[in-house]
Amino acid sequence: MEEKIEKNPEIVGFACSYCTFKASEMAGSLRMKYPEGVKLIQVPCSSRVDPAFVIKAILEGADGVFVAGCHPGDCHFIKGNFFTRRKIAALKEMLDAFGMKDRLRLFWVSAAEARRFIEKVTGMYNEIKEKKNGG
């Protein structure tokens, strides 16, 4: 009998230095656990994320990509994340047109929200994993 090998997804996350990356550091300091498949790229602000990066990551084999920044109104760069919201929402709409909407997520995670960070990335990982394994 063929043993079923679970396929683990690869998730690339773009994390704002001032909030989500800090939250992820705190999650580490608190020894919270999340799947190894989730890997972060640090950006100074979520608005630095060129939608081209997301497309590139997906085409290079990422099962999921997330862009994470400060809550709207809380941007360290004052308004950057409002632009992020427009761009990423538009990119989601575009991916939706190709049936790939679930590959991209947008999270708001403040520097204090280590637990929220864990919940968001773990939730995304599990959903994508289930889908990948034909769930």
Added chain:
Amino acid sequence: MVGKKVTNGQIESALNTFLAAGDCLVLGFEKDGTAMRHRVFKNTLENMSVTNHIFALNGGIYLRRLFSKGAKIILLLRPCEIRSYVELVKLSQIEAENIIAVSVDCSGTISSKADDVPVDGGYDVLSQDPGRARFACANCRERRGVVGDAGIRRDVNGQYWVLPYTEKGGTFLALIEGPEEEVSAHMAVPAAGKGAVFQVDMAEFAKDFSRCIMCMNCRDMCPVCYCVDCVFNGDDYLPKGDALFNKIFRTGSTEMPRGRDLFHLIRMYHVSQTCVGCGACEEACPQGIPLTKYFKGVSERLQGMFAYMSGRSPEEPLPFVTFLEDELKDAAD
């Protein structure tokens, strides 16, 4: 709205009056018996045609980086061309100050690549045989000459009208002889209905684009692909070495020519807010890829999110350079 009834002759004589002032140009269409093409007229109009039912390219492409150096220019083009002009004005690629953009009602166009396209006939060619219209025209969102500074419109009785939309449009109207009157007639070209929401899957995308040879003609002929140096010029954005083989190891295959999907998807995103859906890309594609379906489809979805329509008005800011604090509440997951 107030406008003037015109004949073809009146438009020509008005433009001739304009050209006679010197340092003035008209960009419009030329019909020389065997072919139709864009032409910039100086001094006099020769073989000028107000309409053009054959589509080879979008005249907006001639307007990129047009800094008129004092010359006055009248554009007499199709609505899709004027819309790309408006977008380029927003993107500072054109100095609009000395330009009067006149959009002419369009009943759709036939591809320049099609066989046996009659040069004569104008509006009537397609009204007799609507099946010959290009995909872009059959699904056009705005065929009415309602964009730009002024419009030349045709009512249901075949009567042409000149309608001013801006102060500059008023200048154009003043060039034309005859009295101003209230426009009450029904126009021949109606507003377009809402099309179906574009939806495909990656399998269909892969199939359609499998013929792509990455000549990038689609980009080069796109009126709103305005960058002087595209990110896809050179090698920087194209996967090479490990990056090229990565996907093969990971997923079992990769697109060829390398970076093909990346190029089209990123370009699709880049032009999503400015795309006027003219289909110039498809016309330029040597491989017959149905590009309009994708670019127009995606751009209509993305513009719809922000209640934006490319080229509708120079006052509407491009969606990606502005925002509302209270919007897209469900954007975040």
Added chain:
Amino acid sequence: MKIGVFICHCGHNIKHTVDVETLAEYFRKYPHVAVSDDYPFLCSEPGQNMITDSIEQHGLDRVIVASCAPSLHGELFKDLLRKKGVNPFLLRRVSIREHCSWVGDDVEENTEKAKRLILSGLYGSAHYVPLEEKQVEVNKSALILGGGVSGLSAALFLSNMGMQVYLVEQAAELGGRVRELKSVWPSRKAGADIIAGMENELRGRDNAAVFTSSKLSNFEGFFGNYQATVATPDGEERFAVGGVVVAIGFEPFDPQIKPELFYGRDPRIVTTLDLERSGDGLKLPDNPRVAVLHCVGSRDEQIGRPYCSRICCINALRAAEAVKERFDGSYVESFYMDMRAHPRGGEEFFEDTQEKGVLFTRGNIAEIVPEPQGIVVRGEDTLFGEVFEREFDLVVLSIGMSAPATGKEVANLLKISLDKDNFFLEAHIKLRPFDTAVKGIFIAGSCSGPKDVEESINHGRASALKLYGFLNLGYAFVDPFISVVDPKRCSGCRVCEQACVARAIKFDEEKHIAHVEEAACMGCGLCNATCPSSAISLRGYVDTVIADEISGLLEAM
């Protein structure tokens, strides 16, 4: 290119879930990697020497340090490169502790993840270019928000050190909450006297300007050159400051949030603060029965205050002691969850109070019922597991600290963050407890979480000292991560200019291209992501760096 990869064990912190030797071995085979080694503590002196020696021996021009999070030891590793004449921005930090060894348990998986993370850093750093740290002049002046003990001590310290200080207090007089305290434990001095001493000293200085009944109305600029606008009763005042100490204090918990306490509806139910203000005026029988309730507005998840307020146990003890001292024959019972008399001398104070006859019952209060003859308190004694019901003449609520009411407003003006309880968030809970994420803006006192008077004073001084360290030279280095336009690629479409939040991008009409005002650029990279041809790019985070980092993370191995 000669790259050095250095992998830290962090003692056991990284080593126990990441196979560091395998990692070091793995990266040796990569082209351009001249040296790849692991070491128990790279931040230790021998660890640092290993890096500097390798730079010298191999002529390294890229240094990858895979260790703790990049926010830690940032300058330490940069200095190693500087010392050896290598541009410090050719250093790449990779976090394999906070982002790998601490968040996963499987050694094999973690090692694989660390490999990708380092590879990503390796690829990204290949596109690094030397960057120049810009030296900017900074204003040797500070804005202090809040004139409580914390703000006053910060202001005094800075003015002592010869810096111009602007102190802004929203109330009509200085002193904050401490002014209301009749006797500040443990010194037993009156709060008003403590404040008067500080205030007189500050007012006597010619380099300190004090604005009361005033508030910050606008704030812009960048580190060293902030422009603050303050609304004062005499109109708007504008001044340039190098940095800010935020010490806006706290808000006493309002027990009306918990209606079951009947606070405000029955005069026999008072808070510890009411007792301070007007305790002497309370009408009580000769031998009153008094209940003291601990943890009101603290350690209570249901009302969104899960934290310990740290001051209320001592305040409860002081209240009980005060009653006992005033009425010898009184019956005082204190209901507590845990006794947290943490400051020095607190435990002894607790014992003294017990000896004075105050009863302590560990219990949960279930219900308070005001009856005409007395207030009935029902609850459960959690030590004996018994239900009790007792009648009192007075109930004292030992209230905790809530986040400052103007916290959100100040946070928005200064662009600093709040934590989940709406206190100000520090840059790092242990290593940078005074800093915020914004350079030159510090937090002090109880606005960054509950603190007692002594702690608030110390916190204020510490923040002031940190700020002084930033400003005292009159110049500072700022990060070179700003945007730059490639004039050959710029189409002059002005989308970057329209998007730029800092208004740092200007349009050159003649050349028809954009250019960046370096001093105004905040370095967010929004312009880079908005420009379709990436003709404008953010130094340190250019497209190729991020694109290759993506490739590194996703590389199939």
